[in-house]
Amino acid sequence: MDCDVLICGLGPVGQLLALLLGDRGVATIAIDRAPAPYTLPRAAVIDDEVLRIMQSVGLDRAVLADAQVQPGASIVTAAGRPVEVFRSRTGPLGHPPLVSINQPSMERTLLAALAQRPSVEVRRGVALDVLDRRSDRVEAFVRPADGGPSELIRCRWLIGCDGAGSAVRARLQVPFDGRTAPQRWIVVDALVDRPLAKVPHPHFVGSAAQQAVTLPMSPGRHRWEWMLKPGEDAEPRLRPEAIGRAIAPWLDGETVEIERAVVYTFHTRTASRWRVGRVLLAGDAAHVMPPFAGQGFSSGARDAANLAWKLADVLAGAPVALLDSYEAERKPHVAAMQRLATTMGGLVQATDPRIVRARDALLHAIDGTRLQRWAATNVKPLPTYGSGAFARRPARIPNRRTAGTLFPQSDRLDDRLPHGWAAVAVDDLAASLLAEEGLPVHDAGADGAWLRDRGLTWALLRPDRFVFGAGRAEQIGPVCAAWRALAAPVGAVA
Ligand SMILES: Cc1cc2nc3c(=O)[nH]c(=O)nc-3n(C[C@H](O)[C@H](O)[C@H](O)COP(=O)(O)OP(=O)(O)OC[C@H]3O[C@@H](n4cnc5c(N)ncnc54)[C@H](O)[C@@H]3O)c2cc1C
Structure with a gap:
């Protein structure tokens, strides 16, 4: 056997999984087809659960060193009135619940720490080619991304952390059902000389004329997102002068340097099975969702934390059935996060004037009330797993x-x-x-x-x-x- 666990895909979820397995001394090989980590920003925010997971691998302070704690998030109604929909307060997990990051910087922190885990070997520039599942092992044939002969890696367990287009999921022939949203969004990332005075925290702008999201990222960075109209040609809006005009209303003398502008379409999809024998899926390979609740990577981080100890315990001799609790616990929670992201997306993407009016009437009515304060602090409840690897007896356990x-x-x-x-x-x-x-x-x-x-x-x-x-x-x-x-x-x- 070449290793106990082979991680296919070394994005942030594969990195966290490798760190957690490394801390348990599990012999792990992690491969990625890219010769170097992806350098452009994707995830904008993480939450307190993720920071606690980072803490478990000794990295919460290092991640927070290039992050900005956000005080909350607001929807700006069509009348231009910001209404707080999320209030950030450090709760029972001991970490702030809304923190802006720069994903490449966070990944650099994770990868540097991974180099210190002696039981983990990282191989870059190799892609998964063929999977051969046996009763007692998995044989993975990997091939250098730039060509060359394939190599065999034998492992006890293989985890597909290879993103939304997962080759592992494809080899397993596991369906990835769900929907692709009709809306297209321009996403612009920029370097800024100081925090934007007009955007002190994430704003979801629900104007019927131009739906937008704008938020501070890690220190020195800012993001804008604009929804395109159906059939609208994106190209003219990606030109520097058009972006300059679009961001001008948000500026108050700050200097901005555009890092990239790209068009995204968002998907809500979930793999129908997360475990097939000795192969499991985690992160975007298992589920994707729109970014409006900032829960894509956060959900993958929870997968890694849930799966790592189960793999380590099974490798130490625990019953293999323990691994079945992974999907049982994580899938319903991912569905809840997908619903939250869809709801947030629905609020900001509304174009029908009647829906916009109804949304704004509701937001204006609750603004400043106890109901609003309650909703803003409870919009994302902590996970409570209904069934899985928990004691369920005796029935008279209080609470x-x-x-x-x-x-x-x-x-x-x-x-x-x-x-x-x-x-x-x-x-x-x-x-x-x-x-x-x-x-x-x-x-x-x-x-x-x-x-x-x-x-x-x-x-x-x-x-x-x-x-x-x-x-x-x-x-x-x-x-x-x-x-x-x-x-x-x-x-x-x-
Ligand atoms: C615009 C945008 C905004 C977002 N905002 C947020 C946010 O605010 N908060 C949040 O939590 N999430 C957010 N996300 C989602 C987040 O970026 C992803 O959920 C996260 O990157 C998924 O991590 P992953 O490790 O599962 O997959 P990926 O990051 O996609 O990594 C997969 C890795 O697998 C490798 N790979 C692929 N195929 C193979 C193969 N055959 N063999 C070997 N290696 C392979 C790839 O090279 C890659 O390194 C956002 C995403 C986008 C696009």
């Missing part, structure tokens, strides 16, 4: 919905926990019973309040810091039995 939610970390709790499974407890009885079950037990610190508020004394946290089970002392036995059945080594390594 059963604790299982399947993200455990909080108000004071960087994760930094004090080891990679892998961990238990936290707020009393000595629970701590000693958990230790008897062979679990490393940690003080929950300030986050113990989360347990106490729910009448609980302990929680068993998965390696991705979702709560596997939580309860009082008497529930430790049954939950630990469920944990052993799910994740403990069964013997032969898969």
Whole structure:
């Protein structure tokens, strides 16, 4: 066997997956057909869940060093009135929920860290050619992107992180159903000498005449997006003088240098299966969505965090069925993010004057009310996985919905926990019973309040810091039995 895991595609999702596997010491090869990382910006924002995942690989501060925390986001109605639709406040995950980034800069940070993971080997300039799936391994034939003979890489598991046009997904003949939106958008990225005074945070401009999105990116960068009319020729609008005219109303003396202008069409699609035997899909290879909620890469990052520990545990001997929980958990959440992105897109892309009037009447009516403040802070709830790798018994666990939610970390709790499974407890009885079950037990610190508020004394946290089970002392036995059945080594390594 050449490696335990072969990652096909080293975009940001493949990079995160490789880092997470590297931290578990998993022998990993990551290939990418591009000779060098993609250098133009795509993802504009990431959220607090992604920053927590970055923290788990020791990179949240490095990513934040070239990022801008956004205070919120507004829709500008046709009357020119900005109404806040998202308010950013650091919540239970300990990170700001809306942060502008420069994707190439973030990827440079991830790739530099990857070079420090000895169990991960990166091979660039090689593309996946042929996949041969066997019962005990996958044989991948890869070919240098500039020609030359193909090479065989044998692995136990192969993960397709090769983007929306995934060759892995195509080889598996897995359908990628969904829709391609009829709208086309011009996306302009620019270098700016200082933050634009008129755009202090992301603006979705819902004018019936010209729908637009404009937002600060990482420090020194700004983005504008304009929706084209049906059938409109994009070429004249991509000319520098046309872009200059279009951005002029947003400027207040700032200097702008256009980096690129391109036309995008957005897709909402999901692979019908995310696992076929020993091959799995993650990131854009498994799902794509419009950018209006900033959740494309963020969803892929969650895939990586969800999948990495399951692969590591299965390679350490846990039952292979653990991997089936990956799609069961992630797919419904991706669908929720696709709905959110579609809703946001619908609000800004409205062209029918009646719909524009109705939207604006609603936004003006709620502006400044408690309903608006509530909506702005709850527009993107934290994931709560309904079914998957969680303790579901005994039925009398108080607050059963604790299982399947993200455990909080108000004071960087994760930094004090080891990679892998961990238990936290707020009393000595629970701590000693958990230790008897062979679990490393940690003080929950300030986050113990989360347990106490729910009448609980302990929680068993998965390696991705979702709560596997939580309860009082008497529930430790049954939950630990469920944990052993799910994740403990069964013997032969898969
Ligand atoms: C305009 C725009 C705005 C966006 N805004 C946001 C945002 O604000 N927030 C957000 O979270 N997301 C956003 N996204 C989405 C985000 O950029 C993508 O979701 C993200 O880049 C997907 O990462 P990935 O690693 O899954 O795939 P990719 O980044 O596409 O990487 C795939 C990699 O696989 C390689 N590859 C392909 N085929 C092969 C092969 N056969 N063999 C080997 N290697 C191969 C490619 O070279 C590439 O490096 C935006 C996207 C666009 C276009």
